[in-house]
Amino acid sequence: xxxxxxxxxxSLLRKEDARHLHGRxxxxxxxxxxxxxxxxxxxxxxxxxxxxxxxxPPGARGRVFTAADLPRIKPIRITSQATGAKAPAWPPLATDxxxxxxxxxxxxxxxxxxxxxxxxNSVAVEFEVLDAVVDAPRDMRGSRHxxxxxxxxxxxxxxxxxxxxxxxxxxxxxxxxxxxFRMQRQSGAPLEGRAVLACRDHRLDEVxxxxxxxxxxxxxxxxxxxxxxxxxxxxVVAPDVGGGFGPKARLYPEEVILAALALELDYPVRWVExxxxxxxxxxxxxxxxxxxxxxxxxxxRILGVDxxxxxxxxxxxxxxxxxxxxxxxxARNLPGPYTIANYRARHYTVATNKAPLGPYRGxxxxxxxxxxxxIVDEVARAVGRxxxxxxxxxxxxxxxxxxxxxxxxxxxxGDYRESVRLCAELLDLPAIRARQQLGEPDGRLIGIGFAAxxxxxxxxAAEFVARGASIIPGFESCTARILPDGSVVLMVGIQxxxxxxxxxxxxxxxxxxxxxxxxxxxxxxxxxxxAFGFGTFASRSxxxxxxxxxxxxxxxxxxxxxxxxxxxxxxxxxxxxxxGAVLGPQGSVSIAEIARVAHLRMDGLPPGVDPLxxxxxxxxxxxGTGVFSxxxxxxxxxxxxxxxxxxxxxxxxxxDCGTMVNPMIVEGQIRGGVVQGIGTALYEExxxxxxxxxxxxxxxxxxxxxxxxxxxxxIGHLHTPAAATEYGMKGMGEGGAVAPPAAIANxxxxxxxxxxxPVGAEVNETPITPRRVLAAIRQAQTAAMSV
Amino acid sequence: xxxxxxxxNGSEVADDxxxxxxxxxFLRERRNLTGTHLGCEHGVCGxxxxxxxxxxxxxxxMLAVACDDRSVETIEGFAGDPVVAALRRTFHERHxxxxxxxxxxxxxxxxxxxxxxxxxxxxxxxxxxxxxxxxCTGYTNIVxxxxxxxxxxxKEAPNAQ
Numbered sequence: 015x016x017x018x019x020x021x022x023x024x025s026l027l028r029k030e031d032a033r034h035l036h037g038r039x040x041x042x043x044x045x046x047x048x049x050x051x052x053x054x055x056x057x058x059x060x061x062x063x064x065x066x067x068x069x070x071p072p073g074a075r076g077r078v079f080t081a082a083d084l085p086r087i088k089p090i091r092i093t094s095q096a097t098g099a100k101a102p103a104w105p106p107l108a109t110d111x112x113x114x115x116x117x118x119x120x121x122x123x124x125x126x127x128x129x130x131x132x133x134x135n136s137v138a139v140e141f142e143v144l145d146a147v148v149d150a151p152r153d154m155r156g157s158r159h160x161x162x163x164x165x166x167x168x169x170x171x172x173x174x175x176x177x178x179x180x181x182x183x184x185x186x187x188x189x190x191x192x193x194x195f196r197m198q199r200q201s202g203a204p205l206e207g208r209a210v211l212a213c214r215d216h217r218l219d220e221v222x223x224x225x226x227x228x229x230x231x232x233x234x235x236x237x238x239x240x241x242x243x244x245x246x247x248x249x250v251v252a253p254d255v256g257g258g259f260g261p262k263a264r265l266y267p268e269e270v271i272l273a274a275l276a277l278e279l280d281y282p283v284r285w286v287e288x289x290x291x292x293x294x295x296x297x298x299x300x301x302x303x304x305x306x307x308x309x310x311x312x313x314x315r316i317l318g319v320d321x322x323x324x325x326x327x328x329x330x331x332x333x334x335x336x337x338x339x340x341x342x343x344x345a346r347n348l349p350g351p352y353t354i355a356n357y358r359a360r361h362y363t364v365a366t367n368k369a370p371l372g373p374y375r376g377x378x379x380x381x382x383x384x385x386x387x388x389i390v391d392e393v394a395r396a397v398g399r400x401x402x403x404x405x406x407x408x409x410x411x412x413x414x415x416x417x418x419x420x421x422x423x424x425x426x427x428g429d430y431r432e433s434v435r436l437c438a439e440l441l442d443l444p445a446i447r448a449r450q451q452l453g454e455p456d457g458r459l460i461g462i463g464f465a466a467x468x469x470x471x472x473x474x475a476a477e478f479v480a481r482g483a484s485i486i487p488g489f490e491s492c493t494a495r496i497l498p499d500g501s502v503v504l505m506v507g508i509q510x511x512x513x514x515x516x517x518x519x520x521x522x523x524x525x526x527x528x529x530x531x532x533x534x535x536x537x538x539x540x541x542x543x544x545a546f547g548f549g550t551f552a553s554r555s556x557x558x559x560x561x562x563x564x565x566x567x568x569x570x571x572x573x574x575x576x577x578x579x580x581x582x583x584x585x586x587x588x589x590x591x592x593x594g595a596v597l598g599p600q601g602s603v604s605i606a607e608i609a610r611v612a613h614l615r616m617d618g619l620p621p622g623v624d625p626l627x628x629x630x631x632x633x634x635x636x637x638g639t640g641v642f643s644x645x646x647x648x649x650x651x652x653x654x655x656x657x658x659x660x661x662x663x664x665x666x667x668x669x670d671c672g673t674m675v676n677p678m679i680v681e682g683q684i685r686g687g688v689v690q691g692i693g694t695a696l697y698e699e700x701x702x703x704x705x706x707x708x709x710x711x712x713x714x715x716x717x718x719x720x721x722x723x724x725x726x727x728x729i730g731h732l733h734t735p736a737a738a739t740e741y742g743m744k745g746m747g748e749g750g751a752v753a754p755p756a757a758i759a760n761x762x763x764x765x766x767x768x769x770x771x772p773v774g775a776e777v778n779e780t781p782i783t784p785r786r787v788l789a790a791i792r793q794a795q796t797a798a799m800s801v
Numbered sequence: 802x803x804x805x806x807x808x809x810n811g812s813e814v815a816d817d818x819x820x821x822x823x824x825x826x827f828l829r830e831r832r833n834l835t836g837t838h839l840g841c842e843h844g845v846c847g848x849x850x851x852x853x854x855x856x857x858x859x860x861x862x863m864l865a866v867a868c869d870d871r872s873v874e875t876i877e878g879f880a881g882d883p884v885v886a887a888l889r890r891t892f893h894e895r896h897x898x899x900x901x902x903x904x905x906x907x908x909x910x911x912x913x914x915x916x917x918x919x920x921x922x923x924x925x926x927x928x929x930x931x932x933x934x935x936x937c938t939g940y941t942n943i944v945x946x947x948x949x950x951x952x953x954x955x956k957e958a959p960n961a962q
Contacts, residue, residue, distance in 0.1 A: 037836015
């Protein structure tokens with residue numbers, strides 16, 4: 015392969031680093047526009063309440079805005095083609111009723127955030143407090159109070175995913191294992207919260223909205239729809255974004271409101287979310303309930319799985335995809351990388367008086383993986399075999415691929431069983447087993463656990479159509495422009511907020527054109543400079559945007575070669591692009607010289623070739639159902655049976671994401687995802703009390719993993735290039751976060767197996783807090799005594 | 802309003818500030834030093850870490866008026882500082898940043914750990930970073946980058962304070 019020092023496969027150091035290392039990144043809150051006013055929201059303190067009146071003090075008029083003061087704003091509406099899906103309209107400022115703590119009721123404008131908050135405190139709202147719906151499984155069929163009255167129940171949607179004959183599997187089973195699992199509600203919690211700065215540009219007759227978003231182009235679509243404006247009059251800019259992880263891939267009421275305010279007022283307005291607002295009102299995530307029964311034979315071969323999945327999706331669905339995908343993806347992914355033939359999953363998406371649920375790294379799959387991987391371990395225990403062997407034996411074999419799981423996922427290629435073996439090797443499984451035999455001098459119990467998954471990535475139109483999605487993010491785009499001096503600008507529709515795409519996308523063009531990536535700029539995040547694209551989410555940007563960059567680079571390469579061959583007086587078939595030039599049989603001409611001809615000296619162009627080096631291409635992978643990365647994660651824990659405290663001693667990932675464009679960045683994504691998964695497993699939780707009050711309002715209550723709690727994360731790679739994508743790439747952004755809860759829970763189970771024998775203690779709820787560990791030990795010991 | 806005199810990154814600054822203005826907002830909004838980031842505004846995440854009289858401090862928890870007659874160092878300073886220069890290089894080489902939001906404060910904390918000789922082992926570095934949250938990297942590469950910079954600084958100036 016040419017250009018290996020900086021092309022495909024090179025761990026090129028990042029272009030993004032220098033500005034951040036010098037404190038010169040530009041996040042929304044760093045942008046200074048003169049006369050900007052700060053905004054604070056008056057938010058509902060109640061989970062469920064009718065709004066009787068809103069009283070603004072006389073002195074505050076013109077600085078406090080309710081829904082009635084901003085009539086141009088239309089309710090946010092989502093549509094879904096999924097049968098039976100209910101979609102409530104969501105007024106960005108609440109009108110008659112507030113449905114979760116933190117829902118915006120009024121917006122206040124002042125010279126500083128402090129003064130804007132003072133203003134919000136001066137507004138009096140009269141509420142009629144209603145009972146809150148907080149227990150999704152109990153209240154989904156209805157409760158004394160309905161969240162959306164016209165529905166008659168509290169269900170967004172209920173569906174069944176099934177395949178094979180689950181009743182036959184039940185009859186054939188020699189072993190039946192049933193468990194309930196719970197993954198608690200949490201926050202995505204990027205370190206930079208949401209932020210919006212909006213202003214009018216009178217010269218261009220547009221409103222400019224800077225937002226900390228992963229999806230600038232679809233945000234523009236939404237603003238046009240809900241402000242009833244033409245898109246040409248809206249510019250959205252996502253500058254540096256301080257982490258996204260999914261929650262910033264949805265439209266928020268605040269974005270619509272700030273844009274509407276900018277249209278009303280003569281000055282720019284800025285809203286910078288604080289952490290309390292983020293934990294209260296930015297998209298929450300997970301909040302899954304499972305009841306799973308596995309039917310197996312005496313060897314541990316799983317014949318069938320019967321599951322019931324309830325997802326507590328909160329009070330509204332976020333635009334564009336609504337609340338539906340979390341449960342649907344959990345149901346379809348629950349069979350995991352296994353050959354399970356018989357399956358039934360009834361799944362329910364429930365409205366409650368909690369903040370809306372949105373996507374977060376893994377979407378649906380961390381819960382599904384937790385459920386299936388815990389069940390696999392329990393099946394192994396029930397038949398008295400090692401979970402590692404039982405896990406591998408149930409997996410799809412390489413030679414069976416492509417293999418469509420009973421959940422409907424088309425697994426394209428890879429060696430899943432090898433990932434289990436490699437992960438066990440990375441953690442030195444035999445050494446851990448030996449250590450367990452010896453026992454620990456401090457009385458702690460050692461456990462090792464594994465969890466595997468296959469991660470659907472870069473899915474195209476086929477997948478989103480199957481989901482009934484209203485918007486089909488099935489392609490990406492790139493406009494590439496070679497400037498008169500031969501330097502290159504790539505303008506892409508994705509948004510990079512830590513993934514290093516400014517670096518990796520330039521590696522693709524470097525690979526195709528033989529140009530040093532230092533001569534390539536990547537522009538993203540600005541609707542003015544980039545062709546339409548969907549943004550960065552769903553582990554899609556490297557495959558989709560990288561594919562578009564590859565295609566457009568080849569278009570430019572062909573033109574460079576035609577012009578170059580003309581200048582070299584040879585046939586275009588005799589030349590190639592490399593080393594910053596077009597090389598012919600007898601000499602070369604630099605790309606800079608060709609670019610000069612294409613712009614400034616068109617008399618040097620061959621007949622029939624137009625000036626400019628400028629092209630746009632789109633790309634969709636050859637398979638619309640996605641290409642599947644996969645991995646096995648393994649954890650080693652030490653559990654203190656006296657305190658319930660868990661120390662994570664070791665963690666390893668054995669993964670395969672096909673061709674790696676930049677292995678350094680791939681490993682960075684894996685480690686970052688794993689630590690977020692460890693947060694889900696051990697620390698992060700937003701509990702609600704029975705009145706619908708969220709109980710984690712600060713980072714002192716909402717614990718995120720810190721450096722001190724973690725081991726170094728080990729990584730082993732397998733390499734199975736995808737057949738359906740450019741260069742064999744597969745997406746891999748989310749996988750790191752999928753398996754840690756399951757792997758750690760299995761490790762804790764392993765550690766506690768001897769306590770409360772013969773059954774042992776198990777924790778089937780995340781986060782696995784010391785309190786839950788102690789409760790599980792007590793329960794197992796009580797059960798053992800009563801045997 | 803209160804008049805304060807602060808030495809920021811070596812320059813004397815005088816300003817009239819409201820008593821409730823935090824040091825972070827003072828730096829960001831009044832001095833345009835936006836490399837100091839706010840992640841929680843209640844002293845947990847560490848993204849707003851600056852040096853006050855040479856000691857790391859949470860600028861979100863400190864009031865600007867409390868900085869009268871004191872010196873403040875932000876990421877925009879440290880010109881010619883060999884430890885920060887080494888850290889910038891190792892963070893880059895080791896891919897110790899992703900979104901970049903926690904990075905300025907990570908560098909300031911890491912510099913302090915190295916100068917206090919609290920970066921001699923992985924355990925020490927991890928404990929020393931307990932007050933700085935990074936949501937992107939999983940810390941492995943940050944720890945490696947700090948260890949390498951510490952080793953390099955230790956070689957250059959074995960007796961340095």
